Amino acid sequence: MPKNNQTTDPSFPWTGCGSDADLAGCRFSLYPLNDDYKAIILGSLAKVDLSKVWAGTDALSTVYRGRLSQVFDCLSAVFVGAYRPGLHACLEAQTSLGCPGDDDADRPAATDDVPVNRPTLGQAAFPVKAKLALYPLGIADYLPPIAEAFRLAEKVGLNPRIVHYATRVEGPVLEVFDYLGSVSAMAKGRSGHHVLTFTVSVGSPTQE
Amino acid sequence: MPKNNQTTDPSFPWTGCGSDADLAGCRFSLYPLNDDYKAIILGSLAKVDLSKVWAGTDALSTVYRGRLSQVFDCLSAVFVGAYRPGLHACLEAQTSLGCPGDDDADRPAATDDVPVNRPTLGQAAFPVKAKLALYPLGIADYLPPIAEAFRLAEKVGLNPRIVHYATRVEGPVLEVFDYLGSVSAMAKGRSGHHVLTFTVSVGSPTQE
Known part of the structure; x- marks a missing residue:
C-alpha cells in the first residue's frame, strides 16, 4: 500500500518517501550574537x-520531529534557555507538516500532547519581536489561511503588521511561541502540506 | 483595471495590493557570531x-527589491562583505516573486540585469555550506520544480543532499549564490508565486 503522501515519481530524489504518521517537524538555527555563541x-x-x-543536529541547524505541540514545546525551551538579559539572539525556524519527502524514520515513541518542557520555563515573559510567513502548499486557494494567521495574531493581542514578505508580531516570549504553534495547527487542517517559517528575536539594538 | 495578482477579498489584511511589476524581493538577516556583530x-x-x-531595514531583517539578478547581486555582496577568516557567519534569506500581497511601491528605477556589485567582489571563493527550500505556491503540482532545483545543484557540482525539510548544497561562495539565483529564476516560470528560503553558512565549528 502506498503511504498517504507517498512520492512515486522516479525523477524525484526523494521517490519512495512518504509517511502515514501524524508527524510535525522543525528545522531551526539559534544565533546568539556574541563571542560565547x-x-x-x-x-x-x-x-x-x-x-x-526525535532530534538531530548538523552543521547548519537542528531538527526536532514529533507531535506539533511537542515540537513547539521544545522550540520555546531552546529560546528561553538561550536568553540572557542584554544578549541579542535570534531563532530562525521552519516548521513543516505533510511533506511528501517525509518518511517514517526519525520519530519519537511519544504520541501525547502533555508538554515536558513548559513546566520548567517558569514565568518567562521577556518581550520578543517575530516575523512569520505561512506557505500552504499544493492548493490554489492558499491565501485564506495566511489571512487567518494574521487575524489570529490580532485576536491574541500580538499587534500584527504586514511587512514585505512576512507578518510582524511582538509580545511576551511564550505567548509568541504559543501563537506560532497555533498558526501551524490551524494550517494543518487547510492543506495537506504546509510550511511556517519564522524568526524570533530578542535584544536587537536596532531602534525602530 | 485590477493588477495582475491583485487581492480583492476584503477579509485579507493586504486587500487592494498587487503588482504588475516584474519585481523580486528578498528579506534577509545576517548573523555574524561574535561580539563585533x-x-x-x-x-x-x-x-x-x-x-x-530598493532597500529597507527593520529590527529583524533587511529587504532588497528589484530585478531578481540585482537582488542576488546585492545579497552575495552582503555575505562576501561580512566574511573574515575564522568568523562563523550565516545569512538567512527568503526570496519571493509574485506575492499577491506585493505592491508597486518600494522599487528601484533600474530595469537592467547588469550587475554592479559582482565586479567588486574579486575572486571570492571561500567554501560555504547552504540549505534551501523552494515553495511554489498556488499550484497542485508543486513538487517538480523542487526536484528540478535538486537536479540543478547536481549539474553545477554543488553536491546536493536531501535532508529533513531542505536540500543541502556546498561549494565556493559565489557559485552557491549563483545557483540559488538560478533556482529562483527557474521557479519563476513554474508558478505565479514562489518563495525560496535559504541559509548560507561559513566557518561553522560543527564537525560533520
Whole structure:
C-alpha cells in the first residue's frame, strides 16, 4: 500500500518517501550574537527535555520531529534557555507538516500532547519581536489561511503588521511561541502540506 | 483595471495590493557570531551598491527589491562583505516573486540585469555550506520544480543532499549564490508565486 503522501515519481530524489504518521517537524538555527555563541547554543540545546521528540543536529541547524505541540514545546525551551538579559539572539525556524519527502524514520515513541518542557520555563515573559510567513502548499486557494494567521495574531493581542514578505508580531516570549504553534495547527487542517517559517528575536539594538 | 495578482477579498489584511511589476524581493538577516556583530552587519550593508535595488531595514531583517539578478547581486555582496577568516557567519534569506500581497511601491528605477556589485567582489571563493527550500505556491503540482532545483545543484557540482525539510548544497561562495539565483529564476516560470528560503553558512565549528 502506498503511504498517504507517498512520492512515486522516479525523477524525484526523494521517490519512495512518504509517511502515514501524524508527524510535525522543525528545522531551526539559534544565533546568539556574541563571542560565547557555541556555549550558549550547546548549553541551551542540552537543557531541553527531548523525551517526546526525535532530534538531530548538523552543521547548519537542528531538527526536532514529533507531535506539533511537542515540537513547539521544545522550540520555546531552546529560546528561553538561550536568553540572557542584554544578549541579542535570534531563532530562525521552519516548521513543516505533510511533506511528501517525509518518511517514517526519525520519530519519537511519544504520541501525547502533555508538554515536558513548559513546566520548567517558569514565568518567562521577556518581550520578543517575530516575523512569520505561512506557505500552504499544493492548493490554489492558499491565501485564506495566511489571512487567518494574521487575524489570529490580532485576536491574541500580538499587534500584527504586514511587512514585505512576512507578518510582524511582538509580545511576551511564550505567548509568541504559543501563537506560532497555533498558526501551524490551524494550517494543518487547510492543506495537506504546509510550511511556517519564522524568526524570533530578542535584544536587537536596532531602534525602530 | 485590477493588477495582475491583485487581492480583492476584503477579509485579507493586504486587500487592494498587487503588482504588475516584474519585481523580486528578498528579506534577509545576517548573523555574524561574535561580539563585533553590529559593526560587521552595518559595515557589510554599507559597502553594497544599492543603485539597482530598493532597500529597507527593520529590527529583524533587511529587504532588497528589484530585478531578481540585482537582488542576488546585492545579497552575495552582503555575505562576501561580512566574511573574515575564522568568523562563523550565516545569512538567512527568503526570496519571493509574485506575492499577491506585493505592491508597486518600494522599487528601484533600474530595469537592467547588469550587475554592479559582482565586479567588486574579486575572486571570492571561500567554501560555504547552504540549505534551501523552494515553495511554489498556488499550484497542485508543486513538487517538480523542487526536484528540478535538486537536479540543478547536481549539474553545477554543488553536491546536493536531501535532508529533513531542505536540500543541502556546498561549494565556493559565489557559485552557491549563483545557483540559488538560478533556482529562483527557474521557479519563476513554474508558478505565479514562489518563495525560496535559504541559509548560507561559513566557518561553522560543527564537525560533520
